């Protein structure tokens with residue numbers, strides 16, 4: 097064990113001794129200590145089972161700010177694999193938050209830090225609320241087996257005769273659950289492993305996302321992001337929005353290179369590669385800056401050859417902006433419904449480069 101790991105273990109032990117005390121005996125300093133220092137056991141002491149790699153505050157701060165901007169007052173939010181609650185620290189106070197974690201220590205910690213949340217100590221596979229939440233925010237465990245006792249009738253969970261449980265892969269399950277639990281118009285904000293882009297076992301969930309959601313953004317994070325939580329695995333942020341039942345259309349931009357079909361209202365997806373930790377804030381500022389979106393992405397973007405990845409080089413800030421086209425791997429790209437061309441549906445013309453169209457369609461077809 098190196099010095100960093102030893103340090104984490106010592107701090108975790110102190111946190112656990114605080115968490116184990118009766119609630120009324122825990123001081124506000126101790127609460128601050130566990131908030132800042134409980135890092136879970138991801139990759140230390142050989143405890144990999146629950147994939148406890150907690151999100152650093154720099155990232156959760158941006159995700160929370162995004163939700164604070166887009167959600168209505170008193171919005172209902174689900175964090176289905178809450179860990180130490182890192183993804184929730186900067187959310188607005190009016191939100192009604194539900195958390196779940198299968199790990200008892202995490203559950204207790206959330207009861208201490210957030211007694212006003214609805215906290216469950218359970219597997220997320222037992223949580224059954226359909227069309228209920230305005231947002232699901234999650235950094236679910238990557239590629240582990242998850243199970244529950246309730247038949248949610250999800251494609252990701254199969255009945256296992258041996259264990260008598262409904263069992264499946266976490267990468268698939270947590271996304272399927274989010275789509276199910278969200279209201280139409282609700283937001284999914286997920287930290288995911290890169291497997292979501294290409295793994296054949298995740299094809300069905302990619303399809304479900306494209307059939308039922310608008311994809312807002314795909315942000316690739318630098319691999320050092322989770323270093324302090326014990327891993328250097330590559331991670332991505334995916335932001336999507338549950339759409340009403342709508343028809344799909346092919347990309348109609350003049351230099352379309354794909355036959356892919358997108359839900360009416362799909363805006364160009366904002367794809368950002370954040371190359372350095374320090375640039376996360378600027379990446380998120382760009383994501384919510386409509387002026388930047390309409391000016392730069394995608395009409396005026398600089399393009400390279402059509403049959404390769406297209407790079408949008410916007411500035412020297414340290415990002416690459418790109419849309420990807422790879423045979424059979426196509427997933428996140430800006431080749432969506434076109435660069436400003438309109439689409440006619442039921443007698444109405446809809447802009448394809450206007451983020452407001454989603455709200456218009458939600459109102460009309462919910």
Ligand SMILES: C[S@@+](CC[C@H](N)C(=O)[O-])C[C@H]1O[C@@H](n2cnc3c(N)ncnc32)[C@H](O)[C@@H]1O
Pocket residue numbers: 146147148149150151176177178179180181182183196197198199202218219220221234235236237238242243
């Ligand atoms: C990668 S950590 C992320 C924690 C937190 N969301 C964050 O971003 O810091 C994944 C969490 O999922 C929890 N977990 C694992 N299996 C679960 C299940 N079946 N249901 C709910 N939580 C689960 C683990 O205990 C761990 O806290």
